[in-house]
Amino acid sequence: MRERIISSIGFALLALCFVVALARIGLKQWWLPAVEGKEQVTIRVAHWQLEGGVRDAFNAMAEKYMESHPHVRIQQLPVPERIFPNWLITQLVGGTAPDIIQIGLGMTEERKARYFLPMSDLVDLPNPYNAGTDLDDVPLRDTFFDGMESSFSQELLEYYGLPLSGFTVRMYYNLNLLREITGGESLPTTYEELTRLCRQTMDYAKRTRQKISPIAGSKYNAPLLMDRLSSSQTGDLAKRLAYDFLPNRPSTALLASAFRRGDWSLETPEVEAAMGLMRDLGQYMQPGFMQLMRDDASFYFVQGRAVMIASGSWDSTSIRQQADFPVAVGPIPVPAPQSDPRWPYSQGPLADSTVEAGVVMAITRASKHPEIALDFLYFMGSKPVNQLWTDVSGWLPSVVGVKPAEQSKGFAPFLDGFIGGFNLSFSGADGMRVYRNSINRLVSPQGSVDDFRTDLAKSYSSAIAEDLRRSSLGAVQIAQRNDTLLAALSMLAASGEDRASEKLDLLLQSSAGNDYGARRTPAVWKSFEN
Amino acid sequence: MASTFQFNEARDAFVIATGDEAMRKFGEAATLLNVQPRTGGNIQRARRLFEEVARDTPPGSKLSRLSRFYIARVKEFYLAPQDIEGATADYLSLLQEKTADPLIEQGASRLVVIAAFSGGTPADRLQKLAALEKLDSLLETPAGRREFHTSMAYALLDNGGDKSRAVDHFLAADREGFTRKATAVSAWLVAATTAAEIGRNIDARYFFEKMLATYPQDPRNFTVRSLLGRLGPDNG
Secondary structure (H helix, E strand, O other): OHHHHHHHHHHHHHHHHHHHHHHHHHHHHHHHHHHHOOOOEEEEEEEOOOOOOHHHHHHHHHHHHHHHOOOEEEEEEEOOOOOHHHHHHHHHHHOOOOOEEEEOOOOOHHHHHHHEOOOHHHOOOEOHHHOOOOOOOOEHHHHEOOOOHHHEEOOOOEEOOEEEEEOOEEEEEEHHHHHHHHOOOOOOOOHHHHHHHHHHHHHHHHHHOOOOEEEEOOOOHHHHHHHHHHHOOOHHHHHHHOOOHHHHOOOHHHHHHHHHHOOOOOOOHHHHHHHHHHHHHHOOEOOOHHHOOHHHHHHHHHOOOEEEEEEEHHHHHHHHHHOOOOEEEEOOOOOOOOOOOOOOOOOOOEOOOOOOEEEEEEEEOOOOOHHHHHHHHHHHOOHHHHHHHHHHHOOEEOEOOOOOOHHHHHHOOOOOOEOOOOOOOOOOHHHHHHHHHHOHHHHOOOOOHHHHHHHHHHHHHHHHHHHHHHHHHHHHHHHHHHHHHHHHHHHHHHOOOOOHHHHHHHHHHHHHHHHHHHHHHHHHHHHHHO | OHHHOOHHHHHHHHHHOOOOHHHHHHHHHHHHOOOOOOOHHHHHHHHHHHHHHHHHOOOOOHHHHHHHHHHHHHHHHOOOOOOHHHHHHHHHHHHHOOOOOOOOOHHHHHHHHHHHOOOOOHHHHHHHHHHHHHHHHHOOOHHHHHHHHHHHHHHHHHOOOOHHHHHHHHHHHHHHOOOOHHHHHHHHHHHHHHHHHOOOHHHHHHHHHHHHHHOOOOOOHHHHHHHHHHOOOOOO
């Protein structure tokens, strides 16, 4: 009898769920058109930003748009980052892609060209939703702090989409722990203060018998910190090794060539100082951190098991939402010149290495209502709505003049610093692989610079060679692809086609640079085989 | 269709197109270079079509010359092993005709790059590069001159050549005008630091200041300002 009642309740609940689902679909399909007397249009917007606050920000923008456009329904499709690339290609090839998709993960230039609508004809015209603001009549391109470089495809010579946010990397602090450990809330402003805090944390953990690490690390977070530190020691070396150190920090081919010639090695003093610095701070992360994923490190931090974590502004709202303690953010300090004889190659503060915007949202060719999708894109990229975006998401704005939200003020781009040098994983995927395989020998308590160097040296040269080989093939493939495009543009320019001459000129510059690399990189690669 | 990377579809369209037969053949050949899967058969057919267009159209026509340019590209980038000697001869022959075509004039840049990474010693390569300096007089388009001078500047630096001459080439390239940010920034900053290194401070200042004025938000500008501040009077 009891079992029968439970079964009945189960069926009743199931039936209720079905009715509710049906009602929701019905309301979406019929209710709005009845209100407006217009055909209802649904614009679907897909992205992979599942970090806290972002979905709320998309919802806030959608709701605001729907208030003034009641016949339009904006539907947000947040897709997990892990499956986004596969989901994307399935949607694009299947012709079922949403109207607006975030550009980045799983995107290739071919896919961009085939499945997305370029916006190049619009970038010199004002955004209609900026009317009445100080960006009224300002060309769309100039309303974004990066001049829409993040939207511009260097290969396709077209603009795709509008950016919503800017990003920087900072150190997050658990203020409760900081107060308990130091008796105050002052954030470290120098490298010495940073390592002092790490030592104080170790002492505190020992004294109170708590499992607390100074810094939460993972294979994702640790490089954000380590690369910045190591590049603080290799700036002057890079300058001596390669003529393109300033624009390219330097290029892989020149750095690899210098390595092959013996102009630098894993024993070069600057490189040794970089390794020493990485060990100096790496020892303050939890054991085995290079085996951990991004979420593991974030979890470790929000559980209150680490005082600090290095991450980007994109994690700001997630961390604040999950942590039950106040969080502060500050720059990642690097050693100052002459501050410590162990790090004699420091130049001074380092600038944020990039100021490009992100979360670029673009319209797909599959959109049945591209004009409405464009209108919503303009809306999201306008000054008042970008302010809403940054206020709700806690992320940095992308539009000129939009004020960062209170919690994102610490992420404002820092430009008054030097450009750092190179990292040991400079050559690419294989360089990164061997570096990661050896890093435990550097940062584990039993490890050392010598141990790390000896282990890395076994496969370092061959990893660089493999990266060069892959890069050589890539350059030739780009040269071949450009050939067909150049032929087409050349004929179109000769026939007076609109913008063809301008595009041809841009592609000539791009392909000349690529073709240079298509011969230089193989020459460097071959030198590794001799 | 080519602009959306639909090379296979573009090739199919050219195969069935009617009208100007030379244009049809040229279009088919140009798209065949990227039809997937890329096969030796497709490349051979593309080459044959380019040869037919070059032969069957008036010798000085754009289509004839472009076809010859693409025969050189096939020799340089598509054959295994590459026919560098053949490509070199083709590029040179086209340049000597003073085509005033920005794409065909890229042959000058190609000759520089081929010489820059050819065999022999750096001294041999510098000698080859010196012999190519005269190509400048054959170039009639800004794009042709810009890419020639840019390649020459980098080639000299890559081979340990005369840095002052490299700066001259950067200045010549800059006079023609860069419109692509990555290309411009790279050229200006390499030119500026090279000029500063050899004491040509007026030129260094020119390039650094151009960078600051054109891209004021660039994260490299703190370093640029610092280097600019260290420049003394011109010694060059």
